[in-house]
Amino acid sequence: IRVYQVxxxxxxxxxxxxxxxxxxxxxxxxxxxxxxxVTEAVKKWLNGTAENH
Incomplete structure (x- = not known):
């Protein structure tokens, strides 16, 4: 299983x-x-530095 950030x-x-x-x-x-x-990706999404696709 692979988990990606889009x-x-x-x-x-x-x-x-x-x-x-x-x-x-x-x-x-x-x-x-x-x-x-996935913690770092979620943190970026929550603080607005990454989009939620």
Whole structure:
């Protein structure tokens, strides 16, 4: 699973419009929660320095 921050919603097919925040390898044998590091992206969104797409 990969989690991206969208930098340019109008051009999401471009690699430059996405920023990889975190990734995890998930198997069918795993149990429980999967935690992704998105704190910095959320902080930027909340303080207005990044857009919410």
């Amino acid at each position: 930098l340019d919603a109008d051009n999401m097919q471009s690699a430059q419009s996405l920023y990889l925040l975190d990734k995890k390898l998930v198997t069918v044998h795993m149990h429980g929660w999967i935690v992704f590091r």
